[in-house]
Amino acid sequence: MNTALERIAVSALALLASAVIFGLLLIFYAGVDPFEAYALMYQGAFGSWFSFQNTLTRAAPLILTALCTALPARLGLIIIGNEGALVLGGVAAAAAGVAVAASGPLVTNLAMAAAAMIAGGAWIALAGGLRQYRGVNETISSLLLTYIAIALMNHFVEGPLRDPTSLNKPSTPPIGDANMLGTIGGSDVHWGLAFGIVACLICYLVQRFTTFGFAMQVIGGNPKTARMMGLNVGRYVLVACAAGGAAAGLAGMVEVAAVHGKANASLAVGYGFTGILVSFLARHHPLAIIPVAILLGGIGASGGLLQRRLDLPDAAVVVLQGIIFVCILASETLYGRSWAWLWRFRAVEGR
Amino acid sequence: MDGSDLGLWGVPLAMLAGAIRVSTPFIFVSLGECLTERSGRINLGLEGTLMMGAMTAYGTALLSGSPWLGVLVAAGVGLMLGALHAALCQLPKVNDIATGIGLMLFGTGLAFFLGKPYIQPKAPNLGALDLGAWSSIPQVQQALQVNPLFLIGIVLAFALAWALKNTRWGLIVRLAGESVDAALAIGASVGRVRLLATAVGGAFAGIGGAFLSLYYPGSWNEGLSSGQGLMAVALVIFARWDPIRCLWASLLFGAAGAISPALQSVGVTQGYYLFSAAPYVLTLALMIATCSPARSLRGAPAELGAVK
Numbered sequence: 001m002n003t004a005l006e007r008i009a010v011s012a013l014a015l016l017a018s019a020v021i022f023g024l025l026l027i028f029y030a031g032v033d034p035f036e037a038y039a040l041m042y043q044g045a046f047g048s049w050f051s052f053q054n055t056l057t058r059a060a061p062l063i064l065t066a067l068c069t070a071l072p073a074r075l076g077l078i079i080i081g082n083e084g085a086l087v088l089g090g091v092a093a094a095a096a097g098v099a100v101a102a103s104g105p106l107v108t109n110l111a112m113a114a115a116a117m118i119a120g121g122a123w124i125a126l127a128g129g130l131r132q133y134r135g136v137n138e139t140i141s142s143l144l145l146t147y148i149a150i151a152l153m154n155h156f157v158e159g160p161l162r163d164p165t166s167l168n169k170p171s172t173p174p175i176g177d178a179n180m181l182g183t184i185g186g187s188d189v190h191w192g193l194a195f196g197i198v199a200c201l202i203c204y205l206v207q208r209f210t211t212f213g214f215a216m217q218v219i220g221g222n223p224k225t226a227r228m229m230g231l232n233v234g235r236y237v238l239v240a241c242a243a244g245g246a247a248a249g250l251a252g253m254v255e256v257a258a259v260h261g262k263a264n265a266s267l268a269v270g271y272g273f274t275g276i277l278v279s280f281l282a283r284h285h286p287l288a289i290i291p292v293a294i295l296l297g298g299i300g301a302s303g304g305l306l307q308r309r310l311d312l313p314d315a316a317v318v319v320l321q322g323i324i325f326v327c328i329l330a331s332e333t334l335y336g337r338s339w340a341w342l343w344r345f346r347a348v349e350g351r
Numbered sequence: 352m353d354g355s356d357l358g359l360w361g362v363p364l365a366m367l368a369g370a371i372r373v374s375t376p377f378i379f380v381s382l383g384e385c386l387t388e389r390s391g392r393i394n395l396g397l398e399g400t401l402m403m404g405a406m407t408a409y410g411t412a413l414l415s416g417s418p419w420l421g422v423l424v425a426a427g428v429g430l431m432l433g434a435l436h437a438a439l440c441q442l443p444k445v446n447d448i449a450t451g452i453g454l455m456l457f458g459t460g461l462a463f464f465l466g467k468p469y470i471q472p473k474a475p476n477l478g479a480l481d482l483g484a485w486s487s488i489p490q491v492q493q494a495l496q497v498n499p500l501f502l503i504g505i506v507l508a509f510a511l512a513w514a515l516k517n518t519r520w521g522l523i524v525r526l527a528g529e530s531v532d533a534a535l536a537i538g539a540s541v542g543r544v545r546l547l548a549t550a551v552g553g554a555f556a557g558i559g560g561a562f563l564s565l566y567y568p569g570s571w572n573e574g575l576s577s578g579q580g581l582m583a584v585a586l587v588i589f590a591r592w593d594p595i596r597c598l599w600a601s602l603l604f605g606a607a608g609a610i611s612p613a614l615q616s617v618g619v620t621q622g623y624y625l626f627s628a629a630p631y632v633l634t635l636a637l638m639i640a641t642c643s644p645a646r647s648l649r650g651a652p653a654e655l656g657a658v659k
Contacts, residue, residue, distance in 0.1 A: 029465065078448055135644035136635075139395070139448055140585050144631045147578055151628035158624065277456065280449060315463030315573075322399075322457030326439070329450050333442035
């Protein structure tokens with residue numbers, strides 16, 4: 001059986017199962033007709049050009065933060081520090097943007113992107129390095145680094161980088177309207193989406209067509225073999241983690257440069273955590289990340305409509321995401337087995 | 352001295368009070384995680400279990416008027432979530448670390464979803480024992496207000512340590528974690544042992560959540576937990592999988608978490624957020640100091656893949 005087809009079939013089955021479980025929850029707890037809820041979700045996510053643009057705008061940071069989990073996953077590492085890298089990237093971008101705000105939009109945006117990618121990349125590379133050279137579990141360390149990053153953001157935003165005129169919601173000084181990242185063509189979708197798609201394409205091409213990408217696959221498959229082949233595993237770990245962190249940092253820059261115009265607590269709204277889910281749903285495949293991020297961006301975008309029309313709590317979409325995550329993970333067990341069952345079934349029938 | 356102004360002495364006193372008050376959820380979650388990991392499985396989803404425990408305990412206490420019934424229900428919910436985690440991990444090819452993260456997301460989301468109606472109303476509190484009545488200083492009295500769950504946690508730590516070492520059940524749990532072959536040789540079903548250990552570990556975490564919502568901070572809202580469930584995993588590693596050391600580590604973490612408000616109360620406001628990151632930095636520093644790439648950690652269950 002074709003593995004790509006198997007992946008799609010198993011993922012679809014898992015999505016269907018999560019839709020059923022969430023539907024049951026809606027019926028028995030909230031007393032809401034699940035079909036109405038799903039119809040509303042479709043309407044809120046993809047139903048009109050306006051809502052689709054909203055979905056795409058939400059998908060942009062998800063694509064970038066998902067890479068933060070997907071790239072190290074190629075080496076067998078589970079990194080979940082996406083939110084931390086995003087938040088630090090946002091703060092670094094805001095600081096850089098304010099510092100060079102007078103030198104024109106292009107220079108400002110480049111400086112912001114560079115600062116964000118360096119900050120995010122270094123943050124996740126730290127987790128990778130600790131794993132490689134000190135044996136510290138990268139999942140736990142990257143999560144702890146997230147909490148530390150959020151504390152650092154609060155410190156900078158309320159302390160050294162605070163704009164004295166931001167009274168109610170402490171923020172950094174704005175980077176200025178002229179320096180904001182524009183939108184693509186005639187739409188309301190900002191350039192962050194293009195950044196994300198290009199980043200995914202680059203990751204795919206590197207993984208698919210270069211020796212570097214092949215070496216990553218070898219390390220992920222069997223680190224001992226990789227060492228015996230003379231591969232410098234540590235270097236690959238550091239590069240993959242730094243690249244993933246840089247992508248998540250860039251997501252922070254996009255949020256600052258295209259949405260908020262400054263860094264404040266609205267950076268830490270969970271795009272990083274949803275990015276983990278996107279990466280797992282896409283089975284860490286760079287190209288699959290794009291449609292999955294759009295799907296989950298759509299689920300997120302429809303939350304408001306569910307709240308207004310059906311009076312569901314805003315956490316409803318988080319529950320749905322959690323159910324999807326668990327179902328997808330549990331469906332891993334079907335790989336290689338489901339088809340064997342089907343085959344046996346056919347064989348019995350044919351007898 | 353009239354007792355209300357202790358000057359700089361207020362900082363260590365507040366840290367002692369914090370160690371007693373803040374550490375209780377740590378004690379329960381880390382003991383639960385300790386039991387689970389000793390059986391050879393890791394559960395990263397205890398953060399979600401903690402939130403579900405907090406929400407159900409609060410809801411039950413509100414509806415029934417009995418906070419202790421809330422604690423019981425929280426333990427039951429934790430038991431079910433732990434069993435769910437164990438059952439999923441039992442399936443072939445299912446990654447236990449990723450499943451833990453998934454259940455963390457699910458548990459937290461579900462707690463927010465189901466707990467929406469309980470944010471406003473005020474549920475009955477668990478109450479406290481006044482062990483500081485001998486003192487005339489209000490801060491000391493306040494610091495020594497001890498919740499019964501704290502004492503239960505201490506007893507539980509010693510009981511768990513004793514049971515793991517001296518009972519047949521403890522032996523089987525340790526065997527499941529140290530050597531699957533040896534466990535099979537004495538006729539124990541490793542899967543069933545891990546299922547039970549993970550479920551009971553989840554129940555402990557649920558009780559920890561009940562403490563959060565029913566005693567300190569003592570209300571239900573979405574920002575109730577600040578990662579205690581996840582820090583507990585690091586804490587167990589720091590404690591080298593020993594229940595008694597889990598207890599001391601929890602106290603230490605509670606004290607570290609109290610540094611930031613304590614310093615603010617004596618007028619040190621600079622770097623409030625930096626100090627609030629102290630527990631996380633401490634955990635990371637401890638992991639860096641105690642881990643090594645060359646060998647697995649001393650005291651680590653041999654079947655526990657996640658910490659290798």
